[in-house]
Amino acid sequence: MIDAIQALVVVAILASALISGSLLAPYVVRVLTGAPTRLDRLLDPVEKRVYRLIGADPTITMGWKQYFFAALLLNVAQMAIAFAILVGQGVLPLNPQGFPGLSWDLALNTVVSFATNTNLQHYAGEATLSYFSQMTAIQFLQFTSATTGVCVMAAMIRGFKPGSVHMGNFYVDFVRVLTRLLLPLCILAALVFVALGVPQTIGGYVTVKTVEGATQTLLVGPVASLVxxxxxxxxxxxxxxANSAYPFQNPNPATDVLQIYLMLLIPTTLIFVFGEMIGKKKETRPILIGSYALLAIDMVIAFLGSIPVVGPGIETRFGGFFSTFWTVITTAVTTGSVNASLSAINPLGILSAFMGMLIQATPGGKGVGVMYMIxxxxxxxxxxxxxTGRTPEYLGAKINARDVKLVMVAFLVHPIAILVPTIAAYATKAVDAxxxxxSLPTSVGFTQxxxxxxxxxxxxxxxxxxAAANTPFFNFATAAVIFVGRYVPIAILLALAGSMIGRKRVAEQSLRTDGAAFxxxxxxxxxxxxxxxxxxxLMLGPLLTYFQGMVNFFG
Amino acid sequence: MSSKASRWKTYRPVIALSILSMLVCGLAYPLLITGVSQAAFPYQANGSQVQLGGRAVGSYYIDNGFTLPIFFHGRNETNPFTASASGVDPDITLSDALSQIPRISNATGIPASSLDALVVAHEHWTLWITGDPYVNVLELNLALIAAYPSSYPGYA
Structure with missing residues (x-):
């Protein structure tokens, strides 16, 4: 359980995300609809030149297939660039530590993972990646995958918007979201992180003699821009x-709180963007109430368990409370950063993390969280x-049999993509690698x-x-699951949105979706x-671990 | 010929935008942040390096690996079962620090009550002014050296 002050901290951070999200939303809508923004004087000429350079006509509009394949192809091309960089980093510049190129299965896993906003890592960056790779493979794909998520959400909203006739232009969305939203926000945040103590240099690792005279290497690099x-x-x-448990990535409680807040900011903003873009602000309600109510349930589950004390896997400056809180938020918005070892979190905290990843809309990842909520x-x-025996309707459109089939398939992708490979990992004995x-207890191993x-x-x-999962089976299996888990639901949900275009809308809805009851x-x-x-x-994993009386997953 | 041209028309934005986005997000952005940070925040940008006697002895944020009985020890050296998630946690809990006072007092002759006061003077908290108290081991040991230079010959 947590005390009153800790509960207050939780409420304050969630409230800040909600308030700033609602304030930022109108700006994001202007970015997505091409309305004037304050950055236009600076960016309009640049943007025009970009369209000319890449040979994209910003005035053409796309159907769902065109939009989806433009996004998919761009992501694949970006994966290819990053793959070449990772495999070839040994001969590329900005490699003061002289790291060799990655094995191709690890490089494949890494680029699929980062181009899809997943960021599963089967390597330890400080011992594997050159500065060049950390920048031109990792940070590059982190921007483009986040941008892609916002774009496909915008396309889906356009499909659902009553009276709309197209899904937008992917290239225009991509360029505008990147230059008008993510880059400015990140420039600001990166500099704040540096001021708070996160390193940002390309000068190479620093070797010092400690106070007692031992040799120590300080693993500095372009960290703040990545964080x-x-x-x-x-x-x-x-x-x-060690992700944000490593002090150079998350040096103090201030950077910790800021990182938790930033994880929540855009997914929360996009909930408000939905209602504004649809043209019915009240329709934000079910998404907002739904995602935050589920997040509250996640939080209660996690904090019902014992809060770990400072010990194995917990950093002193965060303690058990911030480690558990972070674990809930990072899975609720499917970020996946950690500020503690997951093994140190209590089984109910891990159950809560599962809830976030299985629902994917609490409020979920950038853009896709809103899509899953729809x-x-x-x-x-x-x-x-x-x-109730009424015709199902949403935003005035009748929901037909095909729509229901599509959403059911989109929903079923997730359990299939998770459960089949989990069983395969055991059946093929790949887990033994x-x-x-x-040596782990069965329930602990199964949870992992x-x-x-x-x-x-x-x-x-x-x-x-x-890095322990850097085996061919886990590299290939997780890459395949990541790819399917990203693009199949997006394709299906865009197809659903595409079929809404031109569909007759009734003004009077028989079922209101903007009320508390819904x-x-x-x-x-x-x-x-x-x-x-x-x-x-879940019964065989975290719940069994909990009922066996374990308080963490160290085994 | 015309199909080739139309194919190029389809793929050109994909190829060009993927290269352009790599140059902007992967090079221009991190290098811009690096340049501004090195100019505006050189101490933090280079790893918050701490000086002793005019030379850098480590980082404020990385465990300095103290093992001598005259110093406070980090948690990563003492016992592998208490190891932190990062393995370089620079901090220890207040109670951990207080439990080391008898050893340091024995080894240096500094009165335990003085060490107690020094620890309390360097407390930090997980929630700024509340939450769990902890101390930064390097900060604490440097304060120790500065306060009792005669007990630490060769360090100051």
């Missing part, structure tokens, strides 16, 4: 293997329609494998294994769907 985008972009992949709304509208795995694939499919990226039913149906799907597996 800014990894949190703002809900990426989560750290500069260091998916849940369509499912709920259908179920409520069945129960992980050092120390066989299930977490690996849940985190991959949810494009979260936190994991128990880290939000309540929405939360209930999300919990029911997710719990029914995953309960047997």
């Amino acid at each position: 800014a985008i990894m949190q703002i972009g809900t990426n989560g992949g750290g500069y260091f293997g 998916m849940y709304i369509v499912i709920t509208v259908f179920v409520v329609g069945l129960m 992980i050092p120390g795995f066989s 494998v299930l977490y690996e694939f849940a985190s991959s499919a949810a494009n979260n990226g936190s994991d128990f294994f880290g 939000s309540f039913v929405l939360v209930g149906s999300i919990l029911l769907l997710v719990v029914l799907t995953f309960l047997p597996f």
